[in-house]
Amino acid sequence: MATTHQTATASLQEQARRHLWMHFSRMGAYDDAHEIPIITRGDGCYVWDEHGKRYLDGLSALFCVNIGHGRHDVAQAGADQAKELGFFTTWSYAHPRAIELAARIARLAPGDLNRVFFTSGGGESVESAIKLVRHYHKLTGHPNKTKIIARETAYHGTTLGALAATGITNLRQPYEPFTPGGCHVANTNLYRLAPGYGAENLAEAFARRIEFEGPDTVAAVIAEPVQNAGGCLTPPDGYFQRLREICDEHDVLLISDEVICSWGRLGEYFGAERYGYQPDLITTAKGLTSSYAPMGAVIATDRVMEPFLQGSASFAHGFTWGGHPMCAAVAMANLDVFEHEGILENVREHEPAFRAMLESLRDLPIVGDVRGAGYFQAIELVKDRETRQTFSAEESETLLRGFLSGALFERGLICRADDRGDPVIQLAPPLIAGPEQFAEIEAVLRPVLEEASARMLG
Numbered sequence: 297m298a299t300t301h302q303t304a305t306a307s308l309q310e311q312a313r314r315h316l317w318m319h320f321s322r323m324g325a326y327d328d329a330h331e332i333p334i335i336t337r338g339d340g341c342y343v344w345d346e347h348g349k350r351y352l353d354g355l356s357a358l359f360c361v362n363i364g365h366g367r368h369d370v371a372q373a374g375a376d377q378a379k380e381l382g383f384f385t386t387w388s389y390a391h392p393r394a395i396e397l398a399a400r401i402a403r404l405a406p407g408d409l410n411r412v413f414f415t416s417g418g419g420e421s422v423e424s425a426i427k428l429v430r431h432y433h434k435l436t437g438h439p440n441k442t443k444i445i446a447r448e449t450a451y452h453g454t455t456l457g458a459l460a461a462t463g464i465t466n467l468r469q470p471y472e473p474f475t476p477g478g479c480h481v482a483n484t485n486l487y488r489l490a491p492g493y494g495a496e497n498l499a500e501a502f503a504r505r506i507e508f509e510g511p512d513t514v515a516a517v518i519a520e521p522v523q524n525a526g527g528c529l530t531p532p533d534g535y536f537q538r539l540r541e542i543c544d545e546h547d548v549l550l551i552s553d554e555v556i557c558s559w560g561r562l563g564e565y566f567g568a569e570r571y572g573y574q575p576d577l578i579t580t581a582k583g584l585t586s587s588y589a590p591m592g593a594v595i596a597t598d599r600v601m602e603p604f605l606q607g608s609a610s611f612a613h614g615f616t617w618g619g620h621p622m623c624a625a626v627a628m629a630n631l632d633v634f635e636h637e638g639i640l641e642n643v644r645e646h647e648p649a650f651r652a653m654l655e656s657l658r659d660l661p662i663v664g665d666v667r668g669a670g671y672f673q674a675i676e677l678v679k680d681r682e683t684r685q686t687f688s689a690e691e692s693e694t695l696l697r698g699f700l701s702g703a704l705f706e707r708g709l710i711c712r713a714d715d716r717g718d719p720v721i722q723l724a725p726p727l728i729a730g731p732e733q734f735a736e737i738e739a740v741l742r743p744v745l746e747e748a749s750a751r752m753l754g
């Protein structure tokens with residue numbers, strides 16, 4: 297048995313190293329001494345690797361598996377649907393699951409976000425929203441409104457249109473030039489406020505940029521309720537309310553990019569509900585199916601839809617698999633779990649304990665800030681807590697890739713040690729997690745961060 301297992305293991309490693317092109321991965325970094333982590337199964341908040349070692353999935357895979365791993369019933373909904381109708385397209389046709397899911401999403405979404413355009417993932421949703429706002433303004437007599445204003449360090453996807461909105465220099469530079477019209481303003485990093493801004497006037501960055509570009513040229517603003525890249529950057533009070541006013545003043549559409557922040561991540565179905573604002577468009581994916589199937593969506597208000605209902609108008613855009621019946625059936629089963637098992641309620645009940653556990657690590661000298669909302673939290677690591685001095689690029693490389701990522705994984709915790717911005721550790725466990733998992737996370741984080749403090753701060 298052992299021999300068979302070892303052979304199978306070696307062969308998977310070999311095949312992965314030889315044939316699999318992993319996303320955002322330094323493929324040259326893997327060799328006999330540095331195995332590719334191969335995750336083979338999951339159950340609840342836990343996953344197991346090919347050696348049978350168990351890990352606490354403190355990142356819900358990639359902010360994805362909101363209801364937790366191993367839900368046979370959700371998978372079964374896809375299989376049942378395949379027996380009935382494995383695939384049909386939403387190009388000029390409809391099918392029951394896409395219709396039912398669209399109606400259900402519209403019921404759950406805030407305000408008059410009543411129209412759902414399905415995609416296969418987050419990047420496609422953002423790409424679709426960018427095309428949609430341009431087309432909307434053309435149909436309503438403002439053909440020059442084409443620009444999108446996003447925020448620095450924000451991640452909105454990797455396709456060339458979405459990349460124009462993504463504000464992370466090293467993800468952009470190798471692929472320039474991309475779709476014109478992407479502009480960036482200060483984000484809501486309250487720990488390191490942009491010069492000239494306080495928490496109270498951060499939204500004005502959008503007003504200034506719209507005025508600078510010329511309101512007649514700006515189609516939309518795109519922002520996540522809590523910005524992922526940079527480390528769970530929450531908005532200050534009133535930020536989105538002011539942003540809504542600024543958008544209305546200049547006939548600019550507000551896109552709430554909720555690829556991460558919807559489906560319970562912040563304790564509500566949509567992040568916009570948590571912060572009490574009404575977007576014109578929501579882009580979503582990941583948690584819509586808890587990633588048991590690949591699916592995303594753009595959700596539009598009646599106002600945005602209106603010109604597309606006139607005469608021969610048509611949004612000349614689509615993806616073969618948008619609204620795929622198996623994915624839609626899986627999404628319906630996923631939302632059943634939300635409804636029947638109190639997923640949102642679990643996040644609301646346990647968010648304070650999750651946060652308190654992370655706050656308790658503030659006694660460690662390397663912990664500079666703890667921030668986030670819901671089950672979407674980050675710890676910023678600093679060189680000097682008093683001055684908030686951050687690590688140099690080289691130090692950050694040593695800290696994150698040279699030590700933290702490996703040490704956390706080694707001790708059985710999957711989370712994200714990231715430096716798109718200043719170095720942070722991000723935690724976003726499945727929304728079924730509770731005090732037992734928080735204690736496990738602490739039991740790993742504390743000794744690892746103690747060692748990181750000793751290594752980096754002397």
Ligand SMILES: Cc1ncc(COP(=O)(O)O)c(C=O)c1O
Nearest residue numbers: 417418419451452453553555556
């Ligand atoms: C806010 C946001 N927008 C867009 C995307 C792109 O989604 P996908 O990777 O599904 O294309 C992501 C992915 O993490 C995201 O977090």
